[in-house]
Amino acid sequence: MWWSATPRWPSTAPGSGVRPVPAAIVYGTPPYNLVDVPTGAVQVSPILPGSTALESLPDASQDEAVIAAPPGTAERDYALAQALRVLKPGGRLTAFAPKDKGGSRLKKSLEAFGCEVFEESRKHNRICTVERPQTIVGLDAFVAKGAAEQMGELWSQPGVFSWDRVDPGSALLIANLPPLKGKGADFGAGIGILALTVLASPDVKSLALVDVDRRAIEAARKNVTDPRATIVWEDVRQAGLADLDFVVMNPPFHDGGAEDRALGVAFIETAAKALRKGGTCWLTANRHLPYERPLGAAFSKVELRAEAGGYKIYEARK
Ligand SMILES: C[S@@+](CC[C@H](N)C(=O)[O-])C[C@H]1O[C@@H](n2cnc3c(N)ncnc32)[C@H](O)[C@@H]1O
Numbered sequence: 001m002w003w004s005a006t007p008r009w010p011s012t013a014p015g016s017g018v019r020p021v022p023a024a025i026v027y028g029t030p031p032y033n034l035v036d037v038p039t040g041a042v043q044v045s046p047i048l049p050g051s052t053a054l055e056s057l058p059d060a061s062q063d064e065a066v067i068a069a070p071p072g073t074a075e076r077d078y079a080l081a082q083a084l085r086v087l088k089p090g091g092r093l094t095a096f097a098p099k100d101k102g103g104s105r106l107k108k109s110l111e112a113f114g115c116e117v118f119e120e121s122r123k124h125n126r127i128c129t130v131e132r133p134q135t136i137v138g139l140d141a142f143v144a145k146g147a148a149e150q151m152g153e154l155w156s157q158p159g160v161f162s163w164d165r166v167d168p169g170s171a172l173l174i175a176n177l178p179p180l181k182g183k184g185a186d187f188g189a190g191i192g193i194l195a196l197t198v199l200a201s202p203d204v205k206s207l208a209l210v211d212v213d214r215r216a217i218e219a220a221r222k223n224v225t226d227p228r229a230t231i232v233w234e235d236v237r238q239a240g241l242a243d244l245d246f247v248v249m250n251p252p253f254h255d256g257g258a259e260d261r262a263l264g265v266a267f268i269e270t271a272a273k274a275l276r277k278g279g280t281c282w283l284t285a286n287r288h289l290p291y292e293r294p295l296g297a298a299f300s301k302v303e304l305r306a307e308a309g310g311y312k313i314y315e316a317r318k
Contacts (some may be wrong), residue, residue, distance in 0.1 A: 078146020
């Protein structure tokens with residue numbers, strides 16, 4: 001096989017000259033010992049604040065790409081298409097995913113680009129390795145399918161939370177949110193759905209929209225143009241917000257694709273820290289998520305304000 005014995009970089013043997021540093025990218029955080037990530041690989045995952053946008057890299061500029069393929073079909077094909085675009089012909093792409101989270105479809109996806117795929121199974125993952133062909137089949141169509149788009153008034157992008165419809169939990173919060181006042185934040189703001197409702201109140205002085213997803217942040221920047229809004233690509237736990245009058249949130253319960261209730265609890269604790277005494281947190285959550293206890297521990301008063309369609313709305317006062 002092409003990727004076995006033959007070194008693709010110039011030899012490092014004495015007298016062979018200077019070895020160029022291969023340019024490499026990594027998308028996501030591969031689990032320990034699953035695949036090799038080249039030293040110095042540039043992080044390009046949109047959900048890691050501070051990473052480089054894969055879209056910003058020039059065509060045929062990279063020697064190697066390692067992709068922790070995301071679970072959604074359009075999002076995954078888009079990431080693979082972009083990775084193949086930035087690889088030099090002959091460059092190596094390693095893509096992997098858990099079998100039940102898109103891994104079993106990876107080989108087909110890569111074959112659709114005209115790649116010859118070597119597939120192996122390890123630690124519940126499918127790992128596919130390909131050499132970037134001279135010509136990539138259907139590249140533009142796959143990029144277009146996963147790119148940001150405007151639906152009605154709002155910009156969004158596949159891969160963003162509930163990217164093509166308003167989440168029912170968010171809709172219930174919007175229907176029950178009173179006009180808010182003062183300085184506030186929207187934790188995990190997504191494309192800005194809740195923020196638009198919050199900013200309808202003239203008594204809101206400022207609103208920080210915080211999200212880890214660059215695609216959501218870029219969409220929110222186009223959707224929420226109110227000068228009272230600041231839009232921050234950051235982990236809410238590191239955002240350093242303080243002395244707020246209110247926080248609104250539909251907390252995430254997935255971290256990197258895996259259910260993680262601790263993340264929702266961290267959002268609750270971070271909101272309590274960011275609020276002034278007497279400030280309020282408005283939260284929507286799926287009814288099965290056990291947030292009563294962490295809310296009770298972090299706030300002095302917690303009230304259930306609405307319950308419908310499998311979701312609950314809480315108002316918690318610090
Ligand atoms: C359930 S969605 C809610 C999105 C939006 N507020 C809405 O109502 O449609 C949770 C959001 O939190 C973001 N998120 C996840 N972990 C985060 C973190 N550590 N810091 C900030 N945002 C995070 C996700 O990217 C996602 O956009």
